[in-house]
Amino acid sequence: MRIFSRLALLAFLLLPASLMATPPDEGMWLPLLLKQLNEADMQQKGLKLTAEQIYSVNQGSLKDAVVQFGGGCTGEIISNQGLLLTNHHCGYSQIQSHSSVENDYLTKGYWAMNREQELPNPGLTATFIIRMEDVTSQVLTGVPTSNITEADRERLVQTNIQRVTQAAVQGTHYQSFIRPFYNGNEYYMFVTEVFTDIRLVGAPPSAIGKFGGDTDNWAWPRHTGDFSIFRIYAGPDNKPAAYSPTNQPFKPRHHLPISLSGIKPGDFTMVFGFPGRTNEYLTSWGVDETYSVSNPAKVKIRDAKLRLLDADMKASDKVRIQYAAKYASIANYWKKWIGETRGLKKLDAVTRKQEQEARFTQWVQSGDEARKAAYGPLLAGFEKNYRTGRSYTLARDYVTEAVLGVELLAYANSIAHLPELIAQKKPAADIAAAAEKAKAGRIGFYKNYNAPTDQKVAAALLALYAEGTPPALVPDYVKALQKQYPGADGWSKYAAQLFSRSRLTTSEGAAAVIDELGKGNARALTDDPAYQLSNAVISHYRANILPTYNAATDNIALLSRTYLAGLRQMQTDKKFYPDANLTLRVAYGQVAGYQPADGVQYDYYTTLDGLMEKADPTNPDFEVPARLVELYQSKDYGPYAVNGTVPVAFIATNHTTGGNSGSPVINGRGELIGTNFDRNWEGTMSDIMYDPDRVRNITLDVRYMLFVVDKYAGAGHLVKEMTLVGGPNATEAAAPSQKIKKSKIKQKAAKADAQL
Template identity: 90%
Template sequence: MRILSRLALLALLIVPVATWAAPPDEGLWLPLLLKQLNEADMQQKGLRLTAEQIYSVNQGSLKDAVVQFGGGCTGEIISDQGLLLTNHHCGYGQIQSHSSVEQDYLTKGYWAMQRAEELPNPGLTATFIVRMEDVTAQILVGVPTTGITEFDRERLVQTNIQRVAQAAVQGTHYQSFIRPFFNGNEYYLFVTEVFTDIRLVGAPPSAIGKFGGDTDNWAWPRHTGDFSLFRIYAGPDNRPAPYSAANQPFKPRHHLPISLSGIKPGDFTLVLGFPGRTNEYLTSWGVAETYSVSNPAKVKVREAKLRLLAADMQASDQVRIQYAAKYAGIANYWKKWIGETRGLKKLDAVARKQEQEARFTQWVQSGDDARKAGYGPLLAGFEQNYRTGRDYTLARDYVTEAVLGVELLAYANSLAHLPELIAQKRPAAEVAAAADKAKKGRVGFFKNYSAPTDQKVAAALLALYAGGTPPALVPDYVKALQQQYPGPAGWTKYAAQLFRRSRLTTAAGAAAVLDELAQGNARALTDDPAYQLATAVISHYRAIILPVYTSTTDNIALLSRTYLAGLRQMQTDRKFYPDANLTLRVSYGQVAGYQPADGVQYDYYTTLDGLMEKADPTNPDFEVPARLAELYQAKDYGPYAVNGTVPVAFIATNHTTGGNSGSPVINGRGELIGVNFDRNWEGTMSDIMYDPDRVRNITLDVRYLLFVVDKYAGAGHLVKEMTLVGSPNQPAAPEVKKMKVKRKVRA
C-alpha cells in the first residue's frame, strides 16, 4: 500500500483540531515580532520587561548586548567597556591558536591582568544586529508563483536580495544580509555592525572549561565551566576598525547586568542568540531519512575518526594541541546525532508526522478545487523525491564526511582551481596571485596538521566510503583501487603509499608544489596521487551525484514552501515560528528538572560539591585543578556561595540549538543569570521535534563563572567592571528596569 493511501485512510479516523498551539516553551521567535506574537505570554510566565526593551531600534535594548561571535556562536556584552562573554568551546579555536607546548593555554588557562595583555585574534568578528525588517514584498517582486523551476526562482530572488541589501546600507558603515523564512515564503533584512578587533581576555583551564569532556557532552547533570572572555575594541569614533594598538574598548548601547539572586524551579528564562539550523517542518519522509539513512552513516564515519585522533592526541602533546579544536568540533555533532536519532525514535516522530500529514490531506480534500489543485499533489511529490534521492543523499554524506574528512584530500581539493586556471590559459599574474594566496593558507593548515595521524584516518575513512556508498555511485577510480588493494588491509596499504608519494603531506613539499604552479606547471599538482584521488571522487560527485541530489532537494524545497504555506492556512490559530537560520532569535521557558526514563528524576541544578564527587585524576575528562580543589577544601567561595557550596549549572525548557552556544540566559528582569552551553542528550531531537517533557537547555550559572574569575583566577579586576545586582540572600527588586536611551539609529 502506498504511504499516501495510508495517510488518506488515517485522515478518516482523525477528528479535526481547530487550534494547534505549539507545546509550552517551544519556539525560536523573531525579536521584531515579539510584541504581536509573544509579549503577553512571556509576561504571563514571568517576564517583567516589554517587547520594546528586548528589541528596539531607537533605544538601547537587550539585543544591543548580544552578538554573533565568529560564524557560529553567540556572545553577550557584560560591561560598559566591551567585555564579551561566550562559551569556552566557542573561544576554543582562539585559545588553541595562542597555545603551544611551551605556552599551553588550553591546559593552564589564560588571564590578561591588564589591557596590554589582551590577545588579538585575526579573523574573529563580533556582529551586532542594528535592525531587522520584513522585505518579503521587495524580494518576491517579479518572481512568478507557478511555472518556474526552483533554480530559476532562486536566481531571481538572489538578484532582488542583492539590490535590496545594498540599498539598505548605502552611505553607512553598516553591513546587511537577507535570509529566507518559512522555506522562502517570507524574507527578512538584517542590518549589522561588524567589529573585527576582538581580543582574548580570559579563559579557564580545560579542566574547568571542558570538565566532563566527551563523557558529559550533551548530558545532564553537568559541571562544566564552559566560558571564555573577550573584549571588543573600536576606533576613536566607537565604530568598527581593523586591529590597532590605538583602538579603545568598545562602548555598547547596552550591557547586561549580572544577577547574584539565583534561580528556582518555575523561574522565567529568556535566551537571545543566533541558532544555526532546525527542521521543525520536515515531513515524515524527511524525518525517516534523517534517522535511518543520514545520521547513521555520519555517526559511523565520525566515530572511526574520533577513535584514531584520540589515540594520537593522548600519545603526543603536540598532536593534542594541533587537533584539540578539530576533535571537539567532530565529537560535538557525532554525539548529538546519536541522541537525536534515539530521541526521534522514542517520540515515534515518523508516525506523528504522518498524523499531521493525514490532517493536511483531510483539510485539502474538504476544500474547493483551488485548494485541491494547489495542495493535493504535495505529499505524493515528497514521497517520490525522497525515494529518488535516498541513495544520492547517502553518497553525498560519505563524500563530505569520509573523503573530505581526510585532511590531505580536503587540502588537495582546495588547490584544484590552480591547474584549472593554467588549463584555461589565464594570465600568468593571475595564476601567480592565486598560488600566493594558497601559500598563505598553507601556513595555517600545516600548523595544525599531523600527516601520520591523517594517514591512519585515511585508511579507516576510505574503507568506510568505499563500503558504505551505494555500489552504483562509487567512482571507477575507487573501484580500481579496491581491486589493486584487496582484502581487509587493502586501504591501509593504499594509504601508506598515498602518504609516501604525495608532496602535499609536508609544509615544504606543498610550498614546492605551489611554487611550480605559480610558474605555470600544472603537473606539479595533477601528478600528485592525493590530488588524483580527490579530483576523481569530487568530479564524479559533481557529475553523477550532485545533479540528482540537487534536483530532488530543489523539488523538496519547492514542495516544502507550498506545504508550509498550506499548514499556516490550515491552522490559522497556531503561532508559527520560522526554522533557525543563524539569525537573532528569542526563546523563553522556565527552570525545570525532568524525568529521562522510568524511575529516574533529574534536579534542575548542580553544584561544586557534585563536581568534586566526579573528580577522577585517572580520567582526563574529570581532572580537577589543584587550585580549585584547594578553594573547595577551604570553602573559600567569596560572595558566590549558596547553602555552603557554589551553584555550577542549571537547566530550563528553552528551545535552543547549535549557534545558541554562548547565548545569554536572562531572567524576567533583563539580568544575566547564566550562559547557555548545551542541551540534554534526550532532547537533541528538538531540531526536528520539540518535546516539552524532555527538552532542556543547559546553562552555566553566572555565580560559578564569577567564582572562577575572581577566586580561582584572581582576576577580580574583571568582576569590578561588571554590573552585579542582587545577592544570594537579597533578591533583586522585581520592577521593570528602564534601559538608557541612546541616539537614534538610521533606519
C-alpha cells in the same frame, strides 16, 4: 503517498485542537515580532519587560548586548567596556591558536591581568544586529509564483536581495544580509555592525571549561564551566576598526547586568542568540531519511575518525594541541546525531508526522478546487523526490564526511582551482596572484596538521567510503584501487603509498607545488596522487551525484514552501515560528527538571559538590585542578555560595540549537543569570521535533563563572567591570528602558539608524 485507514484518519481528525497547537515553550521567535506574537505570553510566564525593551531600534535594548561570535556561536556584552562572555568551546580555537607546548593555555587556562595582556585574534568577529525588517515584497518583486524551477526562482531572488541589501547600507559603515523564512514564504533583512578587533581576556583551564569531556557532552547532570571571556575593541569613534594597539574598548549601547539572586523552578528564562539550523516542518519522509540513512552513516564515519585522533592525541602533547579544536568539533555533532536518532525513534516521530500529513490531506480534500489544485499533489511529490534522492544523499554524506574527512585530500581539493586556471589559459598575473594567496593560506593548515595521524584516518575512512557508498555511485578510480589493493589491509597499504608519494604531506612540499603552479606548471599538482584521488572523487561527485541530489532537494524545497504555506492556512489559530537559520532569535521558557526515564527524576541544578563527586584523576574527562580542590576544601566561595556550595549549572525548557552556544540566559528583569552551552541527551531531537516533557537547555550558572574568575583565577578586576545586582557586592543597574537617557554614542547610533 502513504494510504491511511479511514478509522486512523478519523482518529487524527478528532484530536483536540490543543494538541495541534505549538507546545509550551517551543519556538525560536523573531525579536521584531515579539510585540504581536509573544509579549503577552512571555509576561504571563514572568517577564517584567516590554517587547520594546528586548528589541528596539530607537534606544538601547537587550538586543544591543547580544552578538554573533565568529561564524557559529553567540556572545553577550557584560560591561560598559566591551567585555564579552561566551562559551569555552566557542573560544576554543582562539585559545588553541595562542597555545603551544611551552604555553599550553588549553591545559592551564589564560587570564589577562591588564589590557596589554589581552590577545588579538585575527579573523574573529563580533556582529551586532542594528535592525531587522520584513522585505518579502521587495525580494519577491517580479518572481513568478508558478511555472518556474527552484533554481530559476532562486536566481531572481538573489538578484533582488543584492539590490535591497546594497541600498539599505549605502553610505554607512553597516553591513546587511537577507535570509528566507518559512521555507522562503517570507524574507527578512538584518542590518549589522561587525567588529574585527576581538581580544582574548580569559579562559579557564580545560579541566574546568571542558570538565566532563565527551563523557558528559549532551548530557545532564552537568558540571562544566563552559565559558571564556573576550573584549571588543573599536576605533576612536567607537566604530569597527582593524586591529591596532591604539584601539579602545568598545562602549556598547547596552550591557547585561548580572544577577546574584539565583533561580528556582518555574522562573522565567529567555535565551537570546543566533540558533543555527532546525527542520521543525520536515515531512515524515525527511525524518525517516534523517535517522535511517544520513545520521547512521555520519556517526559511523566520525566514530572511526575520533578513535584514531584520540589515540594519537593521548600519545603526543603536540598532536593534542594541534587537534584539540578539530576533535571537539567532530565529536560534538557525532554525539548529537546519536542522541537525535534515539530521540526521534522514542517519539515515534515518523508516525506523528504521518498523522499531521493525514490531517493535511483531509483539509485539502475538504476544500474548493483551488485548494485541491494548490496542495493536492504535494505529499506524493515529497515521497517521489525523497525516494529518488535517498541513495544520492547517502553518497553525498560519504564524500563530505569520509573522503573530505581525510585532511590531505581536503587540502588537495582546496587548491584544485589552480590547475583549472592554467587549463583555462587565464592571464599569468592572475594565476600567480591566486598561487600566492594559496601559499599564504597553507600556513594555518599545516600548523595544525600531522601527516602520520592523517594517514591512519585515510586508511579507515577510505575503506568506509568504498564500502558504504551505494555501488553504482562509487567512482571507477576507487573501484580500480580496490582491485589493486585487495584484502582487509588493502586501504592501509594504499594510504601508505599515498602519503609516501604526495608532496602535500608537508608545508614545504605544498609550498613548492604552489610555486610551480604559480609559474603555470599544472602537473606539479595533477601528478600528485592526493590530487588524483580527490579529483577523481569530486569530479565524479559533481557529474554523477550532485545533479540528481540537487534536483531532488530543489524539488523538496519548492514543495516544502508550499506545504508550510498550506499548514499555516490550515491552522490559523496556531503561532508558527520560523526554522532557525543563524539569525537573531528569542526562545523563552521556565526553569524545570525532568524525568528522562521511568523511575528517574533529574533536579534542575548542579553544584560544586556534585563536581567533586565526579572527580577522577585517572580519567582525563574528570580531572580537577588543584586550586579548585583547595577552594572547595576551604569553602572559600566569596559571595557566590548558596547553602554552603557554589551553583554550577541549571536547566530550563528553552528551545535551543547549535549557534545558541554562548547565548545569554536572561531572567524576567533583563538580567544575566547564565550562559547557554548545551542541550540534554534526551532533547537533541528538538531540531526536528520538540518535546516539552524532555527538551531542556543546559546553562552555566553565572555565579560559577564569577567564582572561577574571581576566586580561582584571581581576576577580580574583571568582576569589578561588571554590573552585579541582587546580592552581596551588587551595584545599581537598570533594565533597558525608553526612559534611559542616551549617551552621545547612542544618539549617533540612533541617527545612523534613522538614515537607514
